[in-house]
Amino acid sequence: MWNLAPRRRNRGNDMTASDYNFAYLDEQTKRMIRRAILKGVAIPGYQVPFASREMPMPYGWGTGGVQVSAACLTPEDTLKVIDQGADDTTNAVSIRKFFEKTAGVAVTEKTAEATIIQTRHRIPETSLTEGQILVYQVPIPEPLRFLEPSEVETRKMHALQDYGLMHVKLYEDISRHGEIATAYAYPVKVEGRYVMDPSPIPKFDNPKLESAALQLFGAGREQRIYAVPPHTKVVSLDFEDYPFDPSKAPHPCALCGAEDTYLDEVITDDQGGRMFVCSDTDYCAGRREDAA
């Protein structure tokens, strides 16, 4: 019959920090995730299977990143969450609130002040430093998936370092379009071994994958974790005669004037009016403060 009283405290909406373990996940689960992370760090670019849990937000909303962040967070950490480069997009707000509630950690919008940054689709413009962790939300971790749908086959291809199919795809792009027609989630080779999907970041961000920070990638629905340890070599795939080109819109930011940042295009009217502004809101705001 109706006897929920002893369990009621565990329900989502009225949850408080005391009802759940620190950072939501129980310690056994965190240990399992940390083992996967350590394995990932030991084999850069290799996708480690892990027993992803259902989280109180839907798959596709960053459950992989949230689980990795939860396993990494300590009470002393300062967390920053961005989506599309911005701290104030709704899903970034939602994830930041989740950890404020379940872990009670300090949060910030300043890239330099954060110890852990969870991101969707961007790498911050401000260079990351040693001791920082960048956690990516990954939808499809397998860079070969759209060339070969079977997981059994793609794991075999990685094991044999059989990446011919990927090079053929890039070559076909060039013959058809005159350039490599991949604008985001541009594949990279990590430390000369594994081809890796850097998550759907614009290829403009690819050079920043070589970083002083630890980069962790979590794919919740696909149950995979992978990592790029600090100062690991990360090379975007290309050809000698068609070198990798991290392109961006050929404009300066309309707000801060930066010419070296990734820009969002904002439609301002229905007459074709548009403006270009920094996708990284913290970076843009910081530049405007400095200028003021």
Added chain:
Amino acid sequence: MYVAVKGGERAIDNAHAWLAEERRGDTEVAELSIAQIREQLALAVNRVMAEGSLYDPDLAALAIKQARGDLIEAVFLIRAYRTTLPRFGASHPVDTGAMSCDRRISATFKDLPGGQVLGPTFDYTHRLLDFALAAEGLDVPEAEGGAPSDTQMPHVTGFLAREDLIQPEPEGADTPRDLTREPLDFPADRPLRLQALTRGDEGFILSMAYSTQRGYGRNHPFVGELRIGTVTVEMDIPELGFAIEIGEVVLTECETVNQFTGSKTEPPQFTRGYGLVFGQTERKAISMALVDRALRWEELGEDNVGAPAQDAEFVLYHADNVQATGFLEHIKLPHYVDFQSELELIRRIRAEAMAGQAQEAAE
């Protein structure tokens, strides 16, 4: 002037408040109680328990209420709750042969020990809207023989097994892998496949099963037996040193009898498909048995004809509706960074192509 998308936090709070108001609906109409949902929408409750992998009718009813009747959302609420519960042990395998059956039918034998028991089924109702139901407060006549039968009801496949007409199933590992505690990997053995199927989306499993009937990996099933009823759950208690009954669950079990032509070394024998699902969920259980049978092509030495239902990766990776709906619906989240990079790419490629055309025209 461009206004940044600020105020996400306030927007979220307001949206949640509006959602709560919509969930309640017109306050002139009495609020649904959990007990009403549990008792009067029992098949919805069963589906949520089955796909949520948590046997708790009250929680499932609560989830349905909170989800405004969106069953996939309710399944998700149950899954997210379930995953926070510690796994402190495992029960003994339940004995479905000793099930106290509400319903038990066989499509392969006209009569059999224990008999055919229709039970509370829609099967022979005429699907005519019963306008009398719209008037509330009508007395419901008590059904004759409504109590579950205590007659012995041995499994139909047991009769076939006595003559060696049906393939025996090998004993599995003592503790099968737990899909909710380990990542799915391939090749997936049968216990793992069955776990994925029983919590898989009813609509997906149904369509996969249907596709096998229409010729995509046909496996010609007979419903050897379909039974719905209550089984007891027993568990070893270390402090006691023996197993005790910790509760009862209602299950639907379907065993199909399928053709198998035999091979050079083995004479022909029937083969099995198996479905076992929480609650009264017979559409799901029958579908599960058909898909289980289709996925067994390799171990039974059949040809892979390339049918979707034969492809374990395809079926198991796409059967979970919580995963599917999450990934599908996430495309409504902002993607403007990616889209921007595509915009620039297509503008550049178009500009180059147009320049090329202009040059050709000039020449």
